[in-house]
Amino acid sequence: MPPQGVNKWEVLRELGVARSHLGVTDRELVVLQALLSFHPGTILGGNSADLVVHPSNASICERLNGMACSTMRRHLAGLVRAGLITRRDSPNGKRYARRYGDEKEAFGFDLSPLPRRFAEICAAAEAIRAEEQAYKRLRQTVSLMRRDLAGLVAYGAECAPHPLWARLTGCVAAVARDLRRKLSLPDLVELETVLLEGLTEARGIIEPNTKDMSTNDAHSQHHYQNSNTDPHDLEPCFEKAGVEVGPNPEMSEPVQTDGNLPTLPLGLVKAACPEVQTYSPDKIRHWHDLVRAAHIVRPMMGISPSAWEDAQQAMGPENAAVVLAAMLERIEEIQSPGGYLRALTRKADAGMFSCGPMIMALMRKEAA
Numbered sequence: 001m002p003p004q005g006v007n008k009w010e011v012l013r014e015l016g017v018a019r020s021h022l023g024v025t026d027r028e029l030v031v032l033q034a035l036l037s038f039h040p041g042t043i044l045g046g047n048s049a050d051l052v053v054h055p056s057n058a059s060i061c062e063r064l065n066g067m068a069c070s071t072m073r074r075h076l077a078g079l080v081r082a083g084l085i086t087r088r089d090s091p092n093g094k095r096y097a098r099r100y101g102d103e104k105e106a107f108g109f110d111l112s113p114l115p116r117r118f119a120e121i122c123a124a125a126e127a128i129r130a131e132e133q134a135y136k137r138l139r140q141t142v143s144l145m146r147r148d149l150a151g152l153v154a155y156g157a158e159c160a161p162h163p164l165w166a167r168l169t170g171c172v173a174a175v176a177r178d179l180r181r182k183l184s185l186p187d188l189v190e191l192e193t194v195l196l197e198g199l200t201e202a203r204g205i206i207e208p209n210t211k212d213m214s215t216n217d218a219h220s221q222h223h224y225q226n227s228n229t230d231p232h233d234l235e236p237c238f239e240k241a242g243v244e245v246g247p248n249p250e251m252s253e254p255v256q257t258d259g260n261l262p263t264l265p266l267g268l269v270k271a272a273c274p275e276v277q278t279y280s281p282d283k284i285r286h287w288h289d290l291v292r293a294a295h296i297v298r299p300m301m302g303i304s305p306s307a308w309e310d311a312q313q314a315m316g317p318e319n320a321a322v323v324l325a326a327m328l329e330r331i332e333e334i335q336s337p338g339g340y341l342r343a344l345t346r347k348a349d350a351g352m353f354s355c356g357p358m359i360m361a362l363m364r365k366e367a368a
Contacts, residue, residue, distance in 0.1 A: 054108030
């Protein structure tokens with residue numbers, strides 16, 4: 001039990017999250033809330049050793065808005081089985097408190113398991129929150145991967161006719177139907193695997209000679225990031241840093257990559273973003289060539305070193321380079337490139353970004 005005690009309402013909040021792990025129902029927690037209301041203080045434990053409440057069944061039911069007494073007793077039994085409260089019965093089965101001088105003897109429901117198990121309850125609640133967040137992110141990832149695959153299929157059907165596109169179109173439609181249902185975590189993992197295979201096949205048809213795309217699918221499965229952001233849909237946070245001039249000190253350092261490559265073929269990125277080639281001393285043939293070109297163009301776009309470093313850490317150097325290349329194509333439409341990049345970096349930190357939609361938007365604009 002924490003020496004300073006615990007807030008009884010905080011315990012109840014954490015129990016609301018962890019109830020499935022602890023084997024209690026929401027209705028049982030409603031009854032527990034009523035019991036807590038009979039405790040005169042806010043803190044359980046600490047300086048208050050009096051943790052036994054002794055309301056009558058009628059009083060409890062009254063605070064439960066007239067819940068049937070048999071139902072209330074059933075929920076009390078559930079709280080006892082879960083080890084959240086204990087009974088302290090008097091010889092005659094009544095609940096009451098009696099003082100003998102400075103000492104108090106009370107019979108009723110002992111709340112001491114709550115502060116004693118508070119750390120366990122909080123740990124269970126955090127584990128459940130983490131699972132829920134992981135599920136939410138994976139579902140978002142699968143949804144946006146489906147959209148990325150749909151964009152690749154549409155592009156591939158125009159530039160490289162192949163029987164594969166019909167099958168992948170069916171795959172995209174099937175995933176869209178599945179996402180309308182409440183899916184389990186294994187179901188989402190299976191859909192993610194199917195979409196990763198589809199993306200790999202689509203890239204292989206669109207750009208069959210891009211060998212440096214094929215060795216990172218395992219990394220992509222765990223680090224895939226998506227975004228539905230378009231420059232026109234985002235209000236960027238403005239960055240005060242101005243355009244840097246003079247030599248770029250970053251170019252003296254070797255270009256590092258983290259293995260988390262974009263989902264789109266490099267050839268498609270180059271087709272959508274031809275301007276970046278102008279800033280590369282050599283022809284862009286590999287992802288590290290694109291990263292090197294991004295290092296050169298970054299100060300010319302007025303993006304501070306800190307914004308660029310944060311973007312590389314959140315997205316990976318290759319994805320960050322693709323973002324800069326896409327921004328370069330629409331630089332006149334972006335009021336604050338540094339602020340815009342920071343906004344995308346925050347999305348990447350939240351696991352909700354990829355450069356795919358930006359590139360596909362540029363391809364659609366070029367085709368229009």
